Amino acid sequence: VKPSLLQNTVAIVLGCWVVAVLILYVLQYRSIIGIIARKFGLS
Amino acid sequence: MIAAATTLAQVLCCIGLGAALMSALRLSISGNPVLHWSVAFTVGHGILGWLLFIIGMAGLFTPGPVAVLLAAGVALFILTWRTAPRVGLAVPQADAVTLILLALLAVVVFLDAMEALAPAADADSLAYHFDLPKQFIGAGRIFFIGVPLEGAVPLLTHIGYVPVLMLGGEESLTLWTMISGWSAAAVLYGVCRIHTGAAMALVAALLFLTTPAVVYGAGSGQVEARIAGFAMVAAWSTAEAIRTGNLRYAVLGGMGAGFFMASKYTGALFCAAAGAMIMMQKRWLAMGLVFGISGLAAGAQWYGWNWLHTGDPFFPVLFDWIGRENLDFWSKDYNAYFKDVYFAAENPLAKTVINFLLLPVYATFNLMNMVDAGRVGLGPFPLLAAPFAVVAAVRLRRRIAASPLFIYLLIAGLFYAVWFVIGGSMRVRHLVPVLPILLVVLCVAAARISDVRPYRLVFALAVAATLALQTAGHAVFARQYITAALTGESKDAFLYHNLRGYNAIRWVNENLDRNDKVLVFIRELRFYMQVPSFFAGIVQAQVGLDPERNDPETLYRELRTAGVTHAILNRPADGPGVDVNAPYQPPINILLGTGCLQLLHRAEGPAITSRTLGTVEQQEYFDIYALRDETCLQGGVQ
Numbered sequence: 001v002k003p004s005l006l007q008n009t010v011a012i013v014l015g016c017w018v019v020a021v022l023i024l025y026v027l028q029y030r031s032i033i034g035i036i037a038r039k040f041g042l043s
Numbered sequence: 044m045i046a047a048a049t050t051l052a053q054v055l056c057c058i059g060l061g062a063a064l065m066s067a068l069r070l071s072i073s074g075n076p077v078l079h080w081s082v083a084f085t086v087g088h089g090i091l092g093w094l095l096f097i098i099g100m101a102g103l104f105t106p107g108p109v110a111v112l113l114a115a116g117v118a119l120f121i122l123t124w125r126t127a128p129r130v131g132l133a134v135p136q137a138d139a140v141t142l143i144l145l146a147l148l149a150v151v152v153f154l155d156a157m158e159a160l161a162p163a164a165d166a167d168s169l170a171y172h173f174d175l176p177k178q179f180i181g182a183g184r185i186f187f188i189g190v191p192l193e194g195a196v197p198l199l200t201h202i203g204y205v206p207v208l209m210l211g212g213e214e215s216l217t218l219w220t221m222i223s224g225w226s227a228a229a230v231l232y233g234v235c236r237i238h239t240g241a242a243m244a245l246v247a248a249l250l251f252l253t254t255p256a257v258v259y260g261a262g263s264g265q266v267e268a269r270i271a272g273f274a275m276v277a278a279w280s281t282a283e284a285i286r287t288g289n290l291r292y293a294v295l296g297g298m299g300a301g302f303f304m305a306s307k308y309t310g311a312l313f314c315a316a317a318g319a320m321i322m323m324q325k326r327w328l329a330m331g332l333v334f335g336i337s338g339l340a341a342g343a344q345w346y347g348w349n350w351l352h353t354g355d356p357f358f359p360v361l362f363d364w365i366g367r368e369n370l371d372f373w374s375k376d377y378n379a380y381f382k383d384v385y386f387a388a389e390n391p392l393a394k395t396v397i398n399f400l401l402l403p404v405y406a407t408f409n410l411m412n413m414v415d416a417g418r419v420g421l422g423p424f425p426l427l428a429a430p431f432a433v434v435a436a437v438r439l440r441r442r443i444a445a446s447p448l449f450i451y452l453l454i455a456g457l458f459y460a461v462w463f464v465i466g467g468s469m470r471v472r473h474l475v476p477v478l479p480i481l482l483v484v485l486c487v488a489a490a491r492i493s494d495v496r497p498y499r500l501v502f503a504l505a506v507a508a509t510l511a512l513q514t515a516g517h518a519v520f521a522r523q524y525i526t527a528a529l530t531g532e533s534k535d536a537f538l539y540h541n542l543r544g545y546n547a548i549r550w551v552n553e554n555l556d557r558n559d560k561v562l563v564f565i566r567e568l569r570f571y572m573q574v575p576s577f578f579a580g581i582v583q584a585q586v587g588l589d590p591e592r593n594d595p596e597t598l599y600r601e602l603r604t605a606g607v608t609h610a611i612l613n614r615p616a617d618g619p620g621v622d623v624n625a626p627y628q629p630p631i632n633i634l635l636g637t638g639c640l641q642l643l644h645r646a647e648g649p650a651i652t653s654r655t656l657g658t659v660e661q662q663e664y665f666d667i668y669a670l671r672d673e674t675c676l677q678g679g680v681q
Contacts, residue, residue, distance in 0.1 A: 015501045
């Protein structure tokens with residue numbers, strides 16, 4: 001079923017929320033994530 | 044081999060005990076084998092803990108009675124397996140997504156197995172989760188340990204470590220923590236399967252298994268991941284009791300909540316939350332009575348035990364008002380001091396409405412000095428998925444009130460509210476027991492709106508990102524264990540790199556005996572020490588070590604009264620004395636000045652600040668002293 005305009009709008013809002021939370025999460029834990037990346041030879 | 048066999052016997056025993064109870068209650072979960080057997084295991088785990096409490100009280104913590112108990116449970120398993128109604132063995136349709144999730148599950152199982160095959164090294168586990176069962180086994184019985192937080196607390200889950208440790212040794216114990224740590228994920232999968240397909244149920248289970256707090260605690264002796272199984276059973280049974288009006292589910296729900304209560308004080312709050320929900324129906328009196336009696340029967344034993352020995356069933360929470368006056372190990376004055384220090388450290392947030400609403404945000408992003416919110420927090424998923432649940436709630440608003448998900452949400456929400464207001468500690472990790480309940484709600488809500496493709500894609504992004512981050516963290520956590528397994532590292536070598544002061548333990552084990560007692564300030568030294576020890580933290584009132592203390596004679600006599608003969612002290616790298624960073628430095632330095640401590644040995648090892656991240660920047664030094672006879676006091680302070 002083709003999503004309605006409202007559903008597409010809500011999906012965009014949800015997408016922005018998910019991306020924002022993920023960016024903040026990664027920024028907040030960047031030091032640990034950096035150590036993890038180094039353990040796997042990624043940086 | 045013996046270790047694996049013992050663990051297997053305990054697993055089958057738990058399933059047998061739980062399945063027998065379900066059979067007696069005539070409860071069979073047809074068409075959902077994972078839920079049926081995982082509920083049986085979880086309930087059986089609680090029953091085993093109850094029976095071990097009786098055996099321990101009777102002074103029968105010896106291999107014979109414990110082995111008979113396990114054998115009886117295994118016999119019940121065989122009996123119930125043969126006679127259980129067919130619950131079906133439906134294999135989920137293995138589409139590409141399900142196969143990817145199953146592969147990820149295999150990775151998680153592998154990482155957990157690596158941890159289980161290595162020696163235990165988690166600090167809290169070595170300090171008391173594993174050390175208490177070791178002490179009980181040594182004594183052949185349960186005895187009261189008059190120490191708050193790590194002795195005089197509900198110990199149902201800890202008692203479950205006794206059979207595996209006694210009959211199968213340390214290897215069996217870590218295998219048991221691995222398997223019992225999976226139980227909540229299995230129940231979570233089973234409950235999700237009632238509402239969704241296999242893929243979404245696998246997503247929920249994987250999100251739980253890779254949550255930082257679960258990775259940290261499930262494979263060790265920490266109890267929260269195991270308690271999560273009890274909470275999940277209680278929530279599901281409560282919702283079923285309300286849906287069907289069947290009192291048998293109220294029995295099971297009460298027992299699940301009671302086993303939570305018997306494993307941790309916060310379980311009493313959970314009992315209140317689940318109990319309040321089961322009262323919200325027409326048959327509130329009968330349901331409430333059955334739930335309450337079952338809960339008390341399953342969970343009140345350790346509260347009675349504390350009441351018997353201190354006058355306070357919630358020792359030391361109510362000690363100021365109802366505690367006994369004549370205890371030699373605790374006083375009301377010290378209780379007030381202890382509560383001031385402990386509550387200040389464990390409650391970084393003021394209990395305001397704003398903080399109540401924002402705590403999940405603080406916990407997710409490790410803000411406001413939340414304890415345990417960082418490396419051992421709950422991950423980003425609850426915050427990521429919350430708006431999807433809101434969208435589902437709006438879309439399905441007419442069906443919400445009749446949905447079991449609504450019951451789950453209210454139980455988890457009520458628990459959170461009561462925990463926030465009157466819980467003793469705001470450690471984020473203490474919310475792990477209700478995390479699976481929340482995950483059911485979030486994942487099923489997302490599934491309910493997944494017919495809209497854009498919603499489905501955005502949710503998939505949230506899940507994929509969370510699982511990628513969390514599984515990477517899990518892999519780093521397990522890295523040291525994988526290295527140890529691949530290189531065939533010995534137990535001594537592994538513990539040297541993973542346990543502070545392990546060389547001091549080795550010296551003590553080789554040179555002292557059971558007639559000695561060692562004063563320790565690093566409590567994780569205790570489990571591997573074969574000599575009795577005395578931990579001089581704030582949790583004891585027998586030896587006063589506050590910085591203002593300046594009377595060496597009183598300190599000396601308190602140590603003697605506590606039976607201390609030796610001490611392990613941190614020393615600075617560049618000279619004698621006590622590390623200036625040690626909180627006990629002033630009084631111990633005064634005692635050193637009297638010459639009452641005679642240096643016997645100096646041990647060194649890596650100063651470990653994080654086992655997982657491998658951050659060892661320098662060496663750490665420990666001095667082992669003997670406490671001399673009291674003629675040392677006659678010379679005065681030198």
